[in-house]
Structures are given as C-alpha cells and as structure tokens.
Amino acid sequence: MIKILDSKNKKFNKTLDVLLSKRKNKVQLNSVSVIKIIRDVKKNGDKAILKYEKRFNKNSIIAPSIKQINRAIQSLDPKVKKAIDLAYDRIYKFHSLQKFKNISYTDKLKNKLEYKYVPIESVAIYVPGSTASYPSSVLMNAVPAIVAGVKRLVMVNPGQKGKQNPAVLYAAKKCKIKEIYSIGGPSAIAAVAYGTKKIKKVDKIVGPGNSYVAAAKKEVFGDVGIEGMIAGPSEVTIVCDKFSNPEWIASDLIGQAEHDNLAQCILISKDKSIIKKVNDEINNQLKEIPRAAIAKNSLLNNGIIIHMQSDQKIINTVNKIAPEHLELNTKNYKKVVGKIKNAGSICLGKYAVMAMTDYNVGSNHVLPTNSSARYSSGVSVNEFYKRISYINLSKKGIYTLGPSVITLANYEGLAGHAKSVEKRIRRK
Amino acid sequence: MIKILDSKNKKFNKTLDVLLSKRKNKVQLNSVSVIKIIRDVKKNGDKAILKYEKRFNKNSIIAPSIKQINRAIQSLDPKVKKAIDLAYDRIYKFHSLQKFKNISYTDKLKNKLEYKYVPIESVAIYVPGSTASYPSSVLMNAVPAIVAGVKRLVMVNPGQKGKQNPAVLYAAKKCKIKEIYSIGGPSAIAAVAYGTKKIKKVDKIVGPGNSYVAAAKKEVFGDVGIEGMIAGPSEVTIVCDKFSNPEWIASDLIGQAEHDNLAQCILISKDKSIIKKVNDEINNQLKEIPRAAIAKNSLLNNGIIIHMQSDQKIINTVNKIAPEHLELNTKNYKKVVGKIKNAGSICLGKYAVMAMTDYNVGSNHVLPTNSSARYSSGVSVNEFYKRISYINLSKKGIYTLGPSVITLANYEGLAGHAKSVEKRIRRK
Numbered sequence: 001m002i003k004i005l006d007s008k009n010k011k012f013n014k015t016l017d018v019l020l021s022k023r024k025n026k027v028q029l030n031s032v033s034v035i036k037i038i039r040d041v042k043k044n045g046d047k048a049i050l051k052y053e054k055r056f057n058k059n060s061i062i063a064p065s066i067k068q069i070n071r072a073i074q075s076l077d078p079k080v081k082k083a084i085d086l087a088y089d090r091i092y093k094f095h096s097l098q099k100f101k102n103i104s105y106t107d108k109l110k111n112k113l114e115y116k117y118v119p120i121e122s123v124a125i126y127v128p129g130s131t132a133s134y135p136s137s138v139l140m141n142a143v144p145a146i147v148a149g150v151k152r153l154v155m156v157n158p159g160q161k162g163k164q165n166p167a168v169l170y171a172a173k174k175c176k177i178k179e180i181y182s183i184g185g186p187s188a189i190a191a192v193a194y195g196t197k198k199i200k201k202v203d204k205i206v207g208p209g210n211s212y213v214a215a216a217k218k219e220v221f222g223d224v225g226i227e228g229m230i231a232g233p234s235e236v237t238i239v240c241d242k243f244s245n246p247e248w249i250a251s252d253l254i255g256q257a258e259h260d261n262l263a264q265c266i267l268i269s270k271d272k273s274i275i276k277k278v279n280d281e282i283n284n285q286l287k288e289i290p291r292a293a294i295a296k297n298s299l300l301n302n303g304i305i306i307h308m309q310s311d312q313k314i315i316n317t318v319n320k321i322a323p324e325h326l327e328l329n330t331k332n333y334k335k336v337v338g339k340i341k342n343a344g345s346i347c348l349g350k351y352a353v354m355a356m357t358d359y360n361v362g363s364n365h366v367l368p369t370n371s372s373a374r375y376s377s378g379v380s381v382n383e384f385y386k387r388i389s390y391i392n393l394s395k396k397g398i399y400t401l402g403p404s405v406i407t408l409a410n411y412e413g414l415a416g417h418a419k420s421v422e423k424r425i426r427r428k
Numbered sequence: 429m430i431k432i433l434d435s436k437n438k439k440f441n442k443t444l445d446v447l448l449s450k451r452k453n454k455v456q457l458n459s460v461s462v463i464k465i466i467r468d469v470k471k472n473g474d475k476a477i478l479k480y481e482k483r484f485n486k487n488s489i490i491a492p493s494i495k496q497i498n499r500a501i502q503s504l505d506p507k508v509k510k511a512i513d514l515a516y517d518r519i520y521k522f523h524s525l526q527k528f529k530n531i532s533y534t535d536k537l538k539n540k541l542e543y544k545y546v547p548i549e550s551v552a553i554y555v556p557g558s559t560a561s562y563p564s565s566v567l568m569n570a571v572p573a574i575v576a577g578v579k580r581l582v583m584v585n586p587g588q589k590g591k592q593n594p595a596v597l598y599a600a601k602k603c604k605i606k607e608i609y610s611i612g613g614p615s616a617i618a619a620v621a622y623g624t625k626k627i628k629k630v631d632k633i634v635g636p637g638n639s640y641v642a643a644a645k646k647e648v649f650g651d652v653g654i655e656g657m658i659a660g661p662s663e664v665t666i667v668c669d670k671f672s673n674p675e676w677i678a679s680d681l682i683g684q685a686e687h688d689n690l691a692q693c694i695l696i697s698k699d700k701s702i703i704k705k706v707n708d709e710i711n712n713q714l715k716e717i718p719r720a721a722i723a724k725n726s727l728l729n730n731g732i733i734i735h736m737q738s739d740q741k742i743i744n745t746v747n748k749i750a751p752e753h754l755e756l757n758t759k760n761y762k763k764v765v766g767k768i769k770n771a772g773s774i775c776l777g778k779y780a781v782m783a784m785t786d787y788n789v790g791s792n793h794v795l796p797t798n799s800s801a802r803y804s805s806g807v808s809v810n811e812f813y814k815r816i817s818y819i820n821l822s823k824k825g826i827y828t829l830g831p832s833v834i835t836l837a838n839y840e841g842l843a844g845h846a847k848s849v850e851k852r853i854r855r856k
Contacts, residue, residue: 080839083832090829094541097533103525113522113790118769120803132841167839203802218650222658225803230650251848258844289844341546343816351821351852355845359833362541363817374631375548375653377815387805388771389791393779401518404511405787411508411595413560415717416686417783420679424779 001283001296002267002303004275007313016304020321023302024370026262034186034215041190046198052187059162062198063181069169076166084135084167087360088174091143094362098381099147109401110394117385120225122152122200124192125177126207126217129158129184133165136358140365141207141379142175148384153177154202156192158184184209186216193220206383208366227383229376232369233262236354237323237343239314240278241330242271245350249274250281252327255355257295257303265299266321268306268314275305315339322373325354342373398424429711429724430695430731432703435741444732448749451730452798454690462614462643469618474626480615487590490626491609497597504594512563512595515788516602519571522790526809527575537829538822545813548653550580550628552620553605554635554645557585557612561593564786568793569635569807570603576812581605582630584620586612612637614644621648634811636794655811657804660797661690664782665751665771667742668706669758670699673778677702678709680755683783685723685731693727694749696734696742703733743767750801753782770801826852 003019005012040048046062053059064072103115125141127134138155145153155172157164159182172180181199183191189209195201204225205217217226236256240249253265269275282299286292308314315336318326322342330336333348340346344367345357358365366379393401402421409417431447433440468476474490481487492500531543553569555562566583573581583600585592587610600608609627611619617637623629632653633645645654664684668677681693697703710727714720736742743764746754750770758764761776768774772795773785786793794807821829830849837845 077839079835083835083839086829086832087836090535093535094533094543097531098543100528105522105525107518107521107790111789115522115526115791115808121769134840136836136840221649222646222798222800225656225800228653228656248848248851251844251851255842255844255848258842285847288847291841291844295844337818341549342814345817345819348818348820351823351826352819353821353826353848353852355837355842355848356821356826356829356833357817357819358845359836360829361539361819361821362535363543363819370650372650372653373814375814377813378817380543380815382810382815385805386770386801386803387808387810389773389785389806390765390776391773391780391785391789391791392776393781393784393789395779398779398781398784401514401784401788404514405784407507407511408515408564408787409783411505411511412562412564413719414683414686414783416679416683416719416723417786419713419716420676420683420781420783423676423679424781 002279002299002305004305004307007306007308007317016317019304023262023264031215031219034212034219037186038190038216038219041187041196042194045196049183049187049191049196052185053183056185057158057160059159059182061162062183064162064164069173069180072164072166073170073173076170080167081170084139084171084174087136087139088143090360090362091139092147095144095147095381100385109397111397112392114390116388116390118388119149119151120203120384120386121150122154122202123150123384124154124156124202124205126189126205126209126213127155127157127168128209128213129165129168133168135165135167135171136365137208138168138171138175142172142177144364144379144381145384146175148381150384152179152202154179154181154192156181156183156188158182158188186212189213189216189220193224206379227379229368229372230370231366233260233264235264235324235369236327237266237268237318237321237325238327239268239318239330239336240274241269242274243331244274244329246274246277246281248350248353249278249329250285252353253278253282253299253303254285254289254295256325257298258289258291261294261297262302263298264302266304266306266323268308268317270308270310272307275307279305311336318343322371324367324369324373325357327352327354344368344373344378430707430727430733432733432735435734435736435745444745447732451690451692459643459647462640462647465614466618466644466647469615469624470622473624477611477615477619477624480613481611484613485586485588487587487610489590490611492590492592497601497608500592500594501598501601504598508595509598511788512567512599512602515564515567516571518788518790519567520575523572523575523809528813537825539825540820542818544816544818546816547577547579548631548812548814549578550582550630551578551812552582552584552630552633554617554633554637554641555583555585555596556637556641557587557593557596561596563593563595563599564793565636566596566599566603570600570605572792572807572809573812574603576809578812580607580630582607582609582620584609584611584616586610586616614640617641617644617648621652634807655807657796657800658798659794661688661692663692663752663797664755665694665696665746665749665753666755667696667746667758667764668702669697670702671759672702672757674702674705674709676778676781677706677757678713680781681706681710681727681731682713682717682723684753685726686717686719689722689725690730691726692730694732694734694751696736696745698736698738700735703735707733739764746771750799752795752797752801753785755780755782772796772801772806
C-alpha cells in the first residue's frame with residue numbers, strides 16, 4: 001500500500017525530494033480569508049468574535065461560567081482524571097529540569113554583566129477542540145509555562161455549541177488556568193493578540209491548531225509572540241532492523257497515520273524482510289482502529305518505505321526529512337543517534353514508542369513539523385522566558401573600553417554614539 | 429522640542445498609548461511587493477537576484493572573490509581592526525557563559541530521558557550595508573553562532589556596485605565566515621531561504637535590515653527559521669534623577685535618535701529640573717553631529733519626555749513601553765530594576781550608556797523593538813541551538829505508564845495510539 005523506494009536507485013534522492021515537497025505544498029497556509037477575520041476582530045471586537053462563533057461553532061458565548069466548568073469536570077471519569085494527574089506530574093518534573101540559571105559576571109575592569117531569564121507576563125494557550133479534544137495539549141503547553149513562572153495563563157478552546165470537553169477543562173484546572181474562553185479559529189487568535197472588551201490581550205500565543213489557526217498565528221506574529229515554528233500535521237520516521245517487532249512497528253506507523261490525512265509516516269530499514277513484514281502487518285492492523293479511513297488515506301498519500309544500504313545513508317536521509325518524531329527502533333541506535341541533527345524528539349530502543357511520548361513520559365509533544373526541526377524545537381520552558389542583559393560599567397571600564405567604541409562608532413558614521421561615550425570620559 | 433507629558437494629567441495613559449501606537453503603525457511592513465520578489469527568486473534563481481541587484485544596488489555580481497575580499501581588508505585602518513578584535517573577544521566571552529548544559533535524567537522505572545542542545549547546521553547572517561556599514565552587526569550575529577557551534581555560516585551583505593565595506597569583511601573574516609554574498613534586500617533573503625544554483629539554502633536567517641528585509645524574513649518564516657522577533661527601528665528609554673548629568677543624558681538620547689527617523693527616544697524622570705536641563709542640552713548638542721537632521725526629526729516625531737510622580741508609575745510605564753534599550757541612570761536603580769519585566773537590554777548606573785553596549789561591552793545589540801520585548805529577547809547563543817528530547821523506556825516503564833496512556837489516547841479518540849502501546853504490553 002505504501003510507496004517503497006530503494007536508495008540504490010539512481011533517482012532515489014530526487015524522488016524523495018519530490019514526495020516530501022509534494023506534501024509540504026499541501027500544508028500551505030490559507031491566509032487571505034484569515035486576514036479579513038483578523039481585521040474584523042481588531043475593529044469590531046467581541047461582536048465580531050460572536051459572529052464567527054455562531055457561524056463556525058454554533059456557539060453564542062465567549063466564556064463559560066465557573067459553574068459550567070465545574071459541572072463538566074464532575075462528569076469526567078475518575079480514571080481519566082488520574083491519567084491526567086500522572087501526566088501532569090511527569091511533564092512537570094522533566095520540564096523543571098530545563099530551568100535556566102541566571103548569569104552574573106564581573107570582568108577585570110569591574111564592569112558587571114548579568115544575563116537573566118525573566119518569565120513572559122501573559123500567555124494564551126490555543127487548544128483545538130471542534131472534531132476532537134486534547135487534554136494532553138493543555139498539559140504540554142501549560143506546564144512549561146507554569147514552570148517558567150508565567151503569571152497570567154489564558155486558555156482558548158472552542159467547544160461544540162459552547163460546551164467544552166470535560167477533560168480539557170480538568171487539565172486546565174489542574175494547571176490553575178483561571179481565564180478560559182470557549183472560542184476558536186482565527187478570530188480567537190485575533191482576540192488574544194489584540195484584546196477586546198471581554199478579553200485582555202496577551203504577550204504570546206502558543207498551541208496547535210488547524211491551518212487557519214496556524215495562518216492567523218503567523219499573521220499576528222510581531223504584534224504578539226508565537227512559537228519559533230508553525231506546527232502542522234504530525235510526522236514520524238521510524239528506523240528499524242531485523243531485530244524489530246514488525247507488529248509493533250506497524251502499529252506505530254498506524255498510530256501516527258490516524259492523526260490526519262496529511263500525516264507523514266516514513267519507515268527506513270536496511271533489512272528487506274522486516275520491510276515486507278511491516279507492510280503486511282499494516283494491512284492487517286488497519287482493520288483494528290475506528291479512524292482506519294484517515295490512516296489509510298494518509299499512508300497511501302504520504303507514507304514512504306525506504307530500503308537503504310548503510311547507516312550513513314539513513315542518517316543523511318533522516319536529517320533531510322527532519323521529522324517531528326523519530327523512532328530509532330534498532331539494536332545499534334547508540335551508534336546512530338549522535339549524528340542525527342534534525343528531529344523534534346527521538347525515541348530510542350524497542351519500548352520507546354511515539355504514543356507514550358505524546359502523553360506521560362514527561363517530554364513535550366508540541367514539536368516542529370514540516371522540516372522545521374532544522375531550525376526549531378519543541379515547546380519547552382525556553383518558550384516562556386525572555387532573556388535580558390544587565391550592564392553596569394565602572395569608571396575604569398568606560399575609560400578603558402570607551403576609546404575603542406568611539407573608533408567603531410565614528411567608523412559606522414554614528415558620531416552621536418561616539419559623543420555619548422566621549423562626554424563620559426572627558427569629564428567636566 | 430520634544431513632547432512633554434505629565435503623568436498627573438488624567439489623559440496621560442491614553443495620550444501615551446496614542447503616541448506609542450502612532451509610531452508602531454509607521455513601522456508596518458510592506459509585504460505585497462516583497463512577496464512578488466520572493467516568488468521571482470524562487471522561480472528564476474540567480475537570474476532574478478542579478479536583476480534586482482542591478483536595479484537597486486547597481487551591482488552585477490553575487491559573490492566577491494577571495495582576492496577582492498583580501499584587498500578590501502588590507503585597506504582597513506589598523507585602529508579599526510584592533511577595535512573589532514577587542515569587541516570580538518568580549519562578545520565571545522560573555523556569550524560563552526550563556527552556553528547550555530545538556531540534561532540527562534533516569535527515573536525510578538529506569539526510563540532514561542535526555543534533553544540536548546544541538547547547534548543549527550547552517551545560518552545566514554544578513555548585514556545591512558547600502559547607506560551605512562555595520563561591522564558590529566556582523567559580530568553580534570556571528571559570534572553567538574560560533575559559540576553555539578553552527579557549522580556553516582553565510583554572510584549576506586549588499587555593497588555599493590558590488591564593493592563591500594572593508595570593516596564588514598574584516599569582521600566576517602574574524603568570524604571565519606567563508607561564504608560571503610554581496611547582495612541585499614528581499615531577493616537576498618529569498619536566495620538563502622530557498623537556494624539558487626550559486627547559493628545553497630540555509631536553515632535559519634538572522635540579522636537586521638530595513639522594512640523590506642524584515643517583511644521578507646516574516647514571509648519566508650516557516651520554510652526557514654528567523655529570530656523570534658522582527659527587528660525594527662531602534663529605541664531607548666532613559667530614566668534619570670536629580671543626580672544624573674544632563675549633558676550625558678542628552679547625548680544618550682541624541683545617540684539613539686541619529687539612527688533613524690523612526691527611532692524612539694523617551695526620557696522619564698520624577699525631577700522637573702533635570703527634564704528642563706536635558707531638554708536645553710539637546711538643542712545645544714544637536715549642532716555637534718553630522719546626522720543632526722535625522723536626530724532632530726526623530727526627536728520631534730517620536731521623542732517623549734515624561735514627568736512622573738513615583739517609581740511604581742515609572743516601572744509600569746517602562747513595562748508598557750517595553751523598550752529595546754533601557755538606561756536606569758538613577759541612584760536607586762537597584763530598587764527599580766527587579767520590577768522591570770519588559771526591556772531588551774538594561775544599562776545600570778551613570779557610566780553604562782547604550783552606545784557602549786552597541787559595541788564592545790560583551791552583551792548583544794540585536795534586541796527586540798516595537799514592544800516585542802514583552803515576549804522576545806535579544807540574539808544570544810539560544811538563537812543557534814535546537815533542543816531535542818531523547819526518550820528510552822524500560823520494560824517496567826511502559827508496563828507501569830502504558831495503561832494510563834491507553835486511557836488518555838482512547839479518550840482522545842486515538843485508538844491507534846493506544847494500540848501501539850497495548851501491543852508492547854501484551855507481548856506474544
């Protein structure tokens with residue numbers, strides 16, 4: 001069912017490039033209609049928001065009441081609550097380790113330089129919700145913000161007719177999010193970016209969404225912060241060998257493919273027999289899941305199986321693909337992993353499966369897609385800090401370093417810069 | 429000459445908002461013409477680049493020869509070379525302190541989680557150059573990249589008729605940049621973002637530029653990385669008291685104002701007499717610099733002097749302005765600085781002047797403008813790393829955590845995710 005390529009083939013690199021860019025072009029953002037919506041919300045505020053809510057979500061409220069929230073949470077299965085609690089604890093623990101140390105440095109001239117991590121004041125988390133509900137997305141975005149010390153956390157999550165998912169609300173409560181809005185789409189992004197009467201604007205917006213939400217985030221970027229990447233349809237690349245369990249590998253590929261018609265599943269192996277076994281298994285297992293149609297569609301259109309001849313070729317190809325998730329399901333993963341430069345998150349060994357990392361292992365599941373792992377990273381505490389430099393110069397400092405600054409400033413044609421230093425040196 | 433506001437005035441907050449947003453609107457990006465240029469370069473490559481180079485820079489080459497580079501460098505004043513060397517050393521030292529430690533953590537279930545900082549493979553640095561030449565910009569962008577370990581560093585810097593500035597070339601040589609292109613504007617951004625026959629594409633583009641370059645960077649973002657902010661016209665906010673030297677403060681404001689007609693200079697003080705003295709000094713000192721017309725224009729249009737009644741009001745106002753540069757030129761700066769949350773870089777005390785930090789103090793001068801200090805930071809080593817999570821689960825790990833993942837995955841409607849975990853637990 002899945003396209004099979006062989007790297008021995010002369011045209012392999014070109015064929016792979018064409019396949020990868022074909023998908024990339026499909027996930028282009030729609031920005032024209034999005035710009036109109038953003039302008040409307042900027043101009044007409046809450047009125048515009050309610051207009052779009054009625055049109056797209058059959059919803060007529062902007063924010064649920066505390067009563068509504070609590071009633072929804074009470075309806076939630078305690079088993080799900082416990083699972084959310086466990087995930088929260090483990091995500092909290094691993095992200096706490098990522099906290100930064102401030103730097104303070106005094107040089108020989110007694111100039112003091114500091115470099116501090118200051119939490120962003122206010123952040124909105126966009127949690128998608130119309131066709132599915134993702135409590136895990138709440139945790140993956142909110143927990144790092146809590147660890148960093150963000151004071152004002154806002155959740156934007158569209159409901160069905162205003163009713164939001166109980167587990168999403170429970171996760172938000174767990175994260176002590178007090179501002180919850182039951183709105184969605186580009187208008188919700190505009191609301192938190194520019195503010196309305198009911199919604200105070202924030203400093204940064206994070207969280208996944210469909211292509212309209214992603215386009216809206218790109219559009220408002222500059223007026224408000226967003227992640228250093230555009231999160232798109234999910235991806236996994238799995239490298240396996242003759243020791244891998246084909247049943248497991250097939251289920252990993254299907255687990256990824258069920259996300260979205262545009263999900264990307266790639267399997268790479270040096271072993272032809274495991275490739276055949278996995279391929280057969282996929283056909284068997286597709287029958288087992290409710291979202292089989294999506295998974296099949298995704299595998300047919302964007303799935304690729306690659307037979308390769310060497311680890312070096314595998315490394316190069318993975319670095320070119322720059323997958324969101326990488327599973328190195330091989331015996332020799334230690335030999336390979338150090339050379340992988342481009343991947344959002346890397347699962348090592350036979351038990352580490354993408355689905356585990358999506359929930360409660362502790363690492364983050366908001367990861368760079370569409371090759372953006374070349375230059376960006378998953379959400380982490382880093383996303384919620386600003387880094388500020390503090391400079392305190394001594395008299396000796398400016399007398400020693402100043403003349404050199406005067407030279408450079410004058411060279412750059414900035415005499416005013418030079419003067420501001422000169423005046424401090426030639427004191428009256 | 430500069431507008432003076434008093435925070436006692438009831439309309440103060442509104443007036444300040446209007447002034448700030450008036451300037452903000454002036455620095456909007458021009459994107460329509462930029463999109464056309466980008467499409468052209470994507471389609472026609474080097475041919476399109478040369479077309480725009482001829483039109484805008486009277487230039488007919490894409491890259492200078494090594495001979496040309498060395499000849500230019502030989503012509504450079506040794507005093508300027510020395511000043512660049514000193515700045516390089518100090519920037520290198522302070523940025524080295526910012527390096528991150530990788531994290532490795534094994535939990536009680538013997539699951540091993542790692543979190544590593546991996547340098548971005550290839551980065552292009554845009555150095556503006558048509559009306560002025562900034563060797564300091566080369567250092568501020570390239571040195572953190574070198575510290576992070578970026579392998580392929582590319583410099584894009586437009587010249588006049590192909591001839592680039594000797595100091596820019598010297599700084600590039602100092603940073604061991606081997607790929608130098610003498611092109612500029614949106615077409616140059618497109619070239620490094622998408623690649624041409626002569627220019628291999630990069631993973632990330634950093635560095636300042638005019639509004640066309642900034643618009644181009646925003647446009648290509650997603651296909652390539654950019655900084656987490658759009659760098660626009662420069663800004664300083666200075667807080668001073670009765671102990672401040674009015675001559676120095678005036679020179680600091682002028683030093684900032686000479687950058688650009690859209691530069692923003694704001695002075696805040698509780699002391700009315702220093703406000704008057706600084707204002708008088710500005711008029712005197714404007715005569716002293718060649719770029720007086722620009723400085724005057726900038727101060728007239730975007731300069732604001734604010735008389736305030738309390739430190740708390742000053743703190744709130746600075747946090748609202750979120751200036752690129754902040755100078756706390758007051759005796760009591762220690763009481764105030766901890767409450768400043770939004771600023772790119774903060775100078776403390778009487779000797780710390782913005783111009784010093786622009787060159788050789790060691791901190792970075794590529795800083796967030798236009799209020800983006802609310803959510804973003806100056807360039808640092810952080811800009812040149814990706815952060816990757818590595819997950820290795822034990823058998824006990826997946827057996828213990830797996831059931832909870834199965835619960836959440838099924839709740840989220842992702843049965844395929846649940847199955848990939850189940851299969852590893854219920855082993856055949």
